[in-house]
Ligand SMILES: Nc1ncnc2c1ncn2[C@@H]1O[C@H](COP(=O)(O)OP(=O)(O)OP(=O)(O)O)[C@@H](O)[C@H]1O
């Protein structure tokens with residue numbers, strides 16, 4: 001088992017004295033498509049992604065008429081609707097997003113409509129707003145824009161539930177008003193052939209609470225960037241992720257907590273399991289603490305559990321600090337196989353090797369699943385973990401001790 | 404019936420310099436209803452004996468046999484040994500993150516019995532076992548051994564002993580790190596187990612103090628990977644007075 005932890009002290013020692021930090025976390029974005037070029041794969045932000053399998057979504061693939069069915073519920077007091085024309089155009093950039101990739105710039109410029117989820121100020125929505133996106137045709141390359149606007153002191157949960165086969169590039173913008181309490185869950189439960197490139201950008205208002213949960217199981221290539229900036233002091237962001245990669249799958253999660261305001265918080269926990277030949281996961285955790293962001297707290301953590309041979313988990317925490325006045329900052333990253341001592345302990349109580357592995361994997365995800373905070377999703381996750389285990393761990397004992 | 408027979412057991416561990424022999428021919432028979440204490444200095448191989456009986460993958464058996472009621476224990480996987488009736492209370496119980504004590508106990512009981520325990524009696528049994536070992540009822544919701552104090556870990560091991568009800572229990576330094584009150588609580592638990600019909604106990608310890616609460620039928624002095632001397636409980640008193648020096652000095656006298 002390899003465990004690496006770093007504290008703020010070591011990060012501070014690494015930070016150059018100059019005000020301006022050479023960093024890929026300060027890209028100059030642009031809405032102009034012509035300001036961007038297609039990536040080659042050598043760029044820092046693309047180096048892990050198998051571009052060849054993206055079917056051109058990152059470059060010049062035509063954004064065709066959507067072949068993904070989209071259905072949702074509309075709880076009282078909330079507006080959920082497809083909008084187009086000027087109204088759609090006005091929603092581009094509501095999260096403060098200025099595209100720093102060609103594909104995101106193209107989505108904002110070329111996609112004619114947006115799905116708007118509008119929760120007015122002071123509205124508390126008890127029931128989750130669930131958007132079901134079900135892909136029907138993987139040969140159709142398409143793109144989408146979702147705009148979520150949560151008014152001041154509103155409270156709501158939004159679930160984006162992706163199933164079926166799609167080849168889709170999606171920009172999701174989330175504007176969290178002052179004092180609002182918002183949870184956005186994105187479930188990637190795609191069929192094996194789906195390709196999904198997504199950028200979730202949130203701007204968190206003063207004293208607002210934002211929770212973002214990324215759950216990725218299915219798909220051939222799934223890459224999600226989940227970014228946060230802050231619109232005022234006191235905002236808090238919790239970024240959660242749970243992924244399970246099977247043979248041949250590429251699942252990549254990047255987060256970026258950009259502390260643009262004082263006394264803000266970010267807390268990220270991503271956990272993944274990998275099984276099967278060429279299962280590949282990537283986690284890149286970027287945190288930038290800007291000069292203005294005094295008194296912030298941040299902690300990010302990524303843990304991977306490798307269940308079989310032939311998998312690869314890349315895990316890169318990246319903390320950049322431009323101010324010395326912080327409350328707390330740290331990160332942890334660990335990738336491990338099954339712990340023989342844990343399995344031995346369980347087996348010494350009569351529990352079979354498979355059952356012991358099952359317990360350990362459930363245990364690994366358990367605390368994270370309990371943090372999601374949406375009971376129906378928590379139940380579904382337990383079932384999904386079980387189904388994933390059935391593919392491998394429970395089928396035959398992958399490796400380990402015992403006769 | 405419950406008869407554990409260890410014959411000329413030889414065990415190595417892999418080290419950087421190749422395999423190292425730790426057990427050098429251990430012979431020991433625990434008949435049903437008997438409690439045997441194994442006492443020995445640090446590093447003499449007591450835990451190695453315990454782990455080898457339980458089947459820990461770190462240890463390689465190079466010779467000898469272990470049978471439980473005539474069945475070849477060494478041919479069994481770790482979980483099969485437990486289901487055959489062996490239990491090891493570990494010197495250093497292992498943390499299992501995210502797995503609650505109650506889930507763990509239920510899963511283990513189901514595995515040992517081959518069927519799920521009846522819910523109502525089971526909950527009662529678990530609560531009773533925890534209570535008797537002075538463990539808080541909320542203990543069941545905690546993750547296995549995670550954040551447990553040293554004493555809680557040992558009491559949790561004995562709670563498992565009582566609930567899983569094996570034929571033969573190997574207790575590896577269950578007394579170490581316990582204050583006197585906890586030592587009594589743990590000893591009471593072991594004695595309740597011993598009072599059941601036909602149970603065998605192999606009590607591994609470094610100190611004699613636990614033998615004041617758990618009276619052994621036999622005492623074995625364990626030195627350098629084998630039994631150096633066997634006797635009744637008076638041998639423990641002698642060790643208490645003289646220590647292990649006599650066994651560690653080269654036998655010139
Ligand atoms: N992986 C290993 N590599 C090298 N030596 C080992 C290894 N594992 C155990 N040993 C050695 O085997 C010997 C016996 O260890 P063991 O833990 O069985 O002793 P013990 O009698 O239980 O000691 P204690 O009273 O400290 O619990 C020790 O000398 C120990 O250093």
Ligand SMILES: [Mg+2]
Nearest residue numbers: 449450494576
């Ligand atoms: Mg020991």
